[in-house]
Amino acid sequence: MTSTASKQLDDTQLDALVDELTYVKQAHEHDDCDKDECSEYLGSFMSLDPCGRYHHMLSPNSATSECVAYWDMLDEAAGKAGGYITGGEGDPTDIYFTWQQVGEQEEEQEEEAQA
Numbered sequence: 001m002t003s004t005a006s007k008q009l010d011d012t013q014l015d016a017l018v019d020e021l022t023y024v025k026q027a028h029e030h031d032d033c034d035k036d037e038c039s040e041y042l043g044s045f046m047s048l049d050p051c052g053r054y055h056h057m058l059s060p061n062s063a064t065s066e067c068v069a070y071w072d073m074l075d076e077a078a079g080k081a082g083g084y085i086t087g088g089e090g091d092p093t094d095i096y097f098t099w100q101q102v103g104e105q106e107e108e109q110e111e112e113a114q115a
């Protein structure tokens with residue numbers, strides 16, 4: 001568990017993001033996605049990023065701590081909402097929320113009581 005020195009983003013914002021992603025998931029029309037994996041487009045990296053620019057997370061001199069905190073929080077929110085954040089296959093600046101589809105296929109528990 002990492003505790004960042006500056007906690008500018010509070011739990012309220014995290015909760016709001018979790019709510020948003022949960023809503024995205026509920027509003028999802030299970031149509032043209034892989035049968036087990038669903039994703040919804042959240043927006044472009046630039047529209048989501050706090051400073052509105054695309055920066056590579058691997059070059060820390062371009063990303064502000066606010067941006068890093070935001071993307072960390074988005075990741076955490078996605079996890080709490082039961083999925084994860086992914087970049088587009090063709091365009092990494094397209095940000096998607098992806099999750100595994102469960103519920104439609106019921107969990108079948110095989111009961112094998114054999115010694």
Ligand SMILES: [Zn+2]
Nearest residue numbers: 030031033038
């Ligand atoms: Zn789907």
